[in-house]
Amino acid sequence: MPAFPRRLLLLAGLATSGCARPHxxxxxxxxxxxxxxxxxxxxxxxxxxxxxxxxxxxxxxxxxxxxxxxxxxxxxxxxxxxxxxxxxxxxxxxxxxxxxxxxxxxxxxxxxxxxxxxxxxxxxxxxxxxxxxxxxxxxxxxxxxxxxGMPYGALTVPPLAQAAGVPxxxxxxxxxxxxxxxxxxxxxxxxxxxxxxxxxxxxxxxxTPDLAGATGFVDSEGMLQNVYAHPCYALDQLAFLRARLLDVWLGDWDRHEGQWQWAAFPEAAGRVQYRPIPKDRDQVYFKLDDGLVPWLLTRLAPQFQTFKAHYGNVAGLVKQARFIDHRGLSQLTRADFQRLAADLQRRLPDSLIDQALRRLPPAVFALEGPHLAAALKARREALPQAADAFYLTLAHSPVLGGTAEPERFVVHRYPDSTTVQVFSATLAHLRPGGDSLRFRRTYLTPETRRLTLEGLGGDDVFEVITTGAGRPIRLRLFGGPGHDQLRLQGSPQRLALFDDAADMRADAGPRPQLPPKRHRAYDRLNDD
Structure with a gap:
């Protein structure tokens, strides 16, 4: 390390040295x-x-x-x-x-x-x-x-969230x-x-009136347990994206699973959809990197993003919520991100921003109100670009989860894309006409480097069909405690079923992150 940075770090240590103050x-x-x-x-x-x-x-x-x-x-x-x-x-x-x-x-x-x-x-x-x-x-x-942290920042959020259509x-x-x-x-x-x-x-x-049709409320753990247990439960992904784009705009980086409640809305044939309710707005307008030591910290821990007129590292800003984001935004396309970003721009005019910031105590508004207003307006104008960066962060290594019921994953792999379809016989019994398609999405090779599919419980079937030469998107397939099958078609593929502890330990890939109380007994389906 050059002498000048070393001296700065030494001075920083001296400036903060001493014993912890008892009072x-x-x-x-x-x-x-x-x-x-x-x-x-x-x-x-x-x-x-x-x-x-x-x-x-x-x-x-x-x-x-x-x-x-x-x-x-x-x-x-x-x-x-x-x-x-x-x-x-x-x-x-x-x-x-x-x-x-x-x-x-x-x-x-x-x-x-x-x-x-x-x-x-x-x-x-x-x-x-x-x-x-x-x-x-x-x-x-x-x-x-x-x-x-901005101690009074949470006071400004309600009118902004109301206008954005977020409970x-x-x-x-x-x-x-x-x-x-x-x-x-x-x-x-x-x-x-x-x-x-x-x-x-x-x-x-x-x-509240915007949740008038809800039949109950659960925390994230309860919501995930139900969504993973049975395909009749689903998360309202467009509503979740709207809430997450609001988080990005506000610079609220601390949005892990514990920062949400979920309202249950009944649908036809016994199905239930969960809509998100953000809580604990402790980190809106966060400001950390205006000193040497915290500036260095933000380089080591990119989730600590300072609220500014420009977004900076969007991947770092959304890092804390990566688990819930991967599972709650899995069906949404790049166009969905752009459409909702443009909608939020229309819903958040200058007059509303100024009105919301007036909810700060007068002395606090005098210190920070004009700066925050200018930054919010600039970030609103750049929201489509931030939404695109958010999308690409998730598209890089998406995770698609199944349920505890039997499902069939059909994966069509091409050199330039991979299409995934998930079919559920259980879901077919709940739908008119017996439609069993639970999920469908195409992933593009320029956007996605690795795709992870989690079968969870039930006797799942993974059908992988590879067409054409070249190297398709990398696959990581995880089965559950049931009797899973892997069926390969098309071009030669290096995919194999591993079902013993030794093979699981030998695999260098990381294990999937699991929520509390979720099935943890996994067979491993190798990636190529």
Whole structure:
């Protein structure tokens, strides 16, 4: 490494060195006169800063670690005080704790079985750091990276999602009193913090007009279990693409399976279609690469994409959701991506963008509103190009899954393309006329390098017909625990059935990523 970058890294280490601070976070979000006094019981609103501890660094420190949204975290905002008795119809009671390794969150329960999520704006990523390093400067640095998130960004999403035709939550800001006891075991963790309160889509009483026909709600695990179990369940792929393009436009890179709820809509003959409902908009307008150290980090971890007027690395932006994207967008063509991108452009005019950003606290809008508005408008104009990059990312190595029922995969391979058809006798019994075709798509050699088919359960049949000379798209075929068959026709093919553990270990290819509780006993059908 040249001397200059080495010196920069050394200075960055010195700038962030030392022990982890025992009192890193602000004790109370309240600011202004009387902020240290006991809060009167009748107080309805307070003046707060979401995290003023992030804005207490020198310019030297920010050169290395980035300015991020430090001024936003320290900006004043007037927020209502959380009153559990009146926060929702019928009042709220404490439920189960939630959150992952960083979020401070919990579920609150209301009337008619309705559920609400309470999430602190500030995060504590302590558990993401190995125990042996939690007493070092590294914990300070990881905690400081929270300032890359826009704490109030989720407030701007509802009108944009509504116009885009995407179901959405309706978060609102609250302040949790410094003497709050009504949150049960989580009371102490929430005291003195600013949080987002939003209703979950958990019971039918939570339905909004755009979900009026839904007969139930499930999380991603429940949806995937049903879709993998039986062909009568399906995911609304066009609705999912619309939601994912909205994510791309907003720069929301953290859209893994856990960031979705699914509304079940009944169809004819007992079939069910799931429509997506995004949740947890913590990472919209993310800003990380404005310091030397985080800039280097974004080169090593491309999913941490900074929100700018141009999209940058779209493949990195959608990386976190690659599992659900491959399975939820498998039927859609390049033309579908372009058509929905153009539709979103029409649905998101300048006036709507400006109106949505006015939902930010006034002091925050003054700091970031004009910049965010300009970036959103520029990204809207470039959305078709971003959608095309998104499509090509998925088309490079697509994954097509079957179900636990018997299916027949018919693969026609040509030098310039590969066409896949999936037939299901189970599905034929549910359709008028007995149509058994479950899936059909043609993959083009210039776009697709490798195609993976997962048979899952049942006695599946893989028919592979190769026509013409040259090298077709590479195939990776996975069977399930049933008695699967591989039938080859046409030009010579190097495809074989492997069914013992030794052969599976000898195969250098990666295993398919599986959701929780899904069948894991796999026979291996070799790729060429």
């Amino acid at each position: 890193y976070f602000q004790a109370d979000a309240r600011i202004g006169p009387g902020s240290t006094a006991a809060l009167p019981a009748t107080t309805d609103t307070v003046r707060v800063a979401a995290g003023r501890h992030y804005n207490q660094h020198s310019g030297f420190y920010c050169f290395f670690m980035g300015r991020h949204y430090r001024r936003v975290w320290a900006a004043p905002a007037t927020v209502p005080v959380l009153r559990l008795a009146t926060a929702a119809p019928g009042g709220l009671e404490p439920g189960r704790p939630g959150g992952g390794y960083q979020s401070i969150s919990m579920t609150l329960t209301g009337a008619q079985g309705r559920e609400y999520a309470l999430r602190a704006l500030d995060k504590d990523p302590r558990r993401t750091v190995p125990k042996v390093l939690r007493a070092t400067f590294l914990l300070n640095a990881v905690r400081d990276a929270t300032s890359a 959405h939550s309706r978060p609102r800001l609250v302040y949790v009193r410094d003497d709050e006891t009504g949150l049960g075991a989580m009371s102490e963790r929430f005291r003195g913090k600013v949080a987002l309160l939003e209703e979950k889509y958990a019971v039918l009483a939570s339905r």
